[in-house]
Amino acid sequence: MIKISNLSKTFQAKKGTIEALRDVSLEVKKGEIFGVIGYSGAGKSTLIRSVNLLEKPTSGTVSIDGTDITSLSKGELLKARRKIGMIFQGFNLLKTATVYDNIAIPLKLTGVPKEEIDERVNRYLNIVGLADKVDAYPAQLSGGQKQRVAIARALAHEPEVLLSDEATSALDPDTTDAILDLLLKINQELGITILLITHEMHVIQRICDGVAVMENGEIVEQGTTLDVFTSPKHLTTQKFVNSIFNHQLSNDLIDTLRNTGEIISLKFIDHSSQEPALAVVAKKFDVYPNILSGNITQLKSQPFGSLLVHFKGEENEVQKAIHYLQNQGIQTDEVIKHGNNKRIS
Numbered sequence: 001m002i003k004i005s006n007l008s009k010t011f012q013a014k015k016g017t018i019e020a021l022r023d024v025s026l027e028v029k030k031g032e033i034f035g036v037i038g039y040s041g042a043g044k045s046t047l048i049r050s051v052n053l054l055e056k057p058t059s060g061t062v063s064i065d066g067t068d069i070t071s072l073s074k075g076e077l078l079k080a081r082r083k084i085g086m087i088f089q090g091f092n093l094l095k096t097a098t099v100y101d102n103i104a105i106p107l108k109l110t111g112v113p114k115e116e117i118d119e120r121v122n123r124y125l126n127i128v129g130l131a132d133k134v135d136a137y138p139a140q141l142s143g144g145q146k147q148r149v150a151i152a153r154a155l156a157h158e159p160e161v162l163l164s165d166e167a168t169s170a171l172d173p174d175t176t177d178a179i180l181d182l183l184l185k186i187n188q189e190l191g192i193t194i195l196l197i198t199h200e201m202h203v204i205q206r207i208c209d210g211v212a213v214m215e216n217g218e219i220v221e222q223g224t225t226l227d228v229f230t231s232p233k234h235l236t237t238q239k240f241v242n243s244i245f246n247h248q249l250s251n252d253l254i255d256t257l258r259n260t261g262e263i264i265s266l267k268f269i270d271h272s273s274q275e276p277a278l279a280v281v282a283k284k285f286d287v288y289p290n291i292l293s294g295n296i297t298q299l300k301s302q303p304f305g306s307l308l309v310h311f312k313g314e315e316n317e318v319q320k321a322i323h324y325l326q327n328q329g330i331q332t333d334e335v336i337k338h339g340n341n342k343r344i345s
């Protein structure tokens with residue numbers, strides 16, 4: 001549905017040339033929710049703004065539904081953009097217009113007839129749960145409600161793709177989750193493909209099917225959300241994944257445990273299999289597993305867990321236990337080795 005190929009963007013700034021995007025390629029399939037995550041300055045905004053050509057790439061192509069939009073004439077581009085809705089962190093509502101007009105005015109500008117406008121405003125305000133606010137002004141709405149209006153405004157153009165530029169970054173955690181649930185509903189019920197950018201792993205975890213991690217204008221890792229969570233390869237990805245699980249151990253505890261065994265991080269998809277696996281390991285090998293910290297969360301609709309376990313025992317027995325767990329399909333990472341001080345980031 002969205003195919004970004006070898007996209008690069010350079011800005012000429014006072015202090016020299018800034019390479020905001022370097023040879024970025026990614027593909028978002030029809031009906032998917034795909035998230036791009038990265039720290040500030042990674043190039044996320046530049047990337048998402050390139051998808052509807054709000055930002056003109058220096059090189060590379062962007063195809064929407066098979067059409068290379070970087071090669072279109074102005075008129076053709078205007079038409080193609082109708083397939084692409086966008087929502088923003090700051091909502092971008094007209095302050096002096098009612099909710100109705102915020103949705104209706106852009107429709108009027110694209111020539112949609114009056115009755116059709118009425119019908120669409122109604123339909124999409126119902127979908128976002130704000131039918132009773134049709135006559136309100138933005139100043140009378142909460143942040144979450146403003147974002148709902150912005151979503152209704154985007155949907156009213158009946159796009160195939162919705163771009164979300166940090167849409168939940170200005171919202172509190174509960175409102176964030178409510179908006180993420182709304183995006184999921186739109187994706188599932190209206191079949192709209194969603195590409196979003198965020199700096200919060202929680203957003204990826206809750207609604208994304210696929211994820212790309214950006215740093216310094218490049219994609220350093222991408223894959224299904226499940227693969228990236230279970231075996232993050234790049235250090236930045238590992239930091240984002242760890243931010244969800246947040247296993248914190250005191251240095252004193254680490255020093256004590258290091259002398260008697262290893263601390264291993266276990267990641268698993270089917271949590272029901274986890275406890276028996278540890279019990280079997282304790283029976284089969286001369287090791288004593290002790291759970292230090294644990295967290296089971298939901299990856300979209302799949303349970304996903306992470307445990308930090310101290311395996312007390314001789315090094316060769318601990319290694320045998322780890323191999324056994326790996327053969328059970330459990331992802332293992334050594335966090336603190338015997339007498340060593342390798343630490344989780």
Ligand SMILES: Nc1ncnc2c1ncn2[C@@H]1O[C@H](COP(=O)(O)OP(=O)(O)OP(=O)(O)O)[C@@H](O)[C@H]1O
Nearest residue numbers: 011013018020038039040041042043044045046047
């Ligand atoms: N119009 C511009 N002119 C000059 N430099 C720019 C411009 N827009 C972005 N940049 C630079 O490009 C790089 C990537 O910026 P971008 O806004 O895409 O990152 P980001 O990951 O979205 O960060 P943030 O989350 O802080 O918005 C940064 O170094 C930024 O300063």
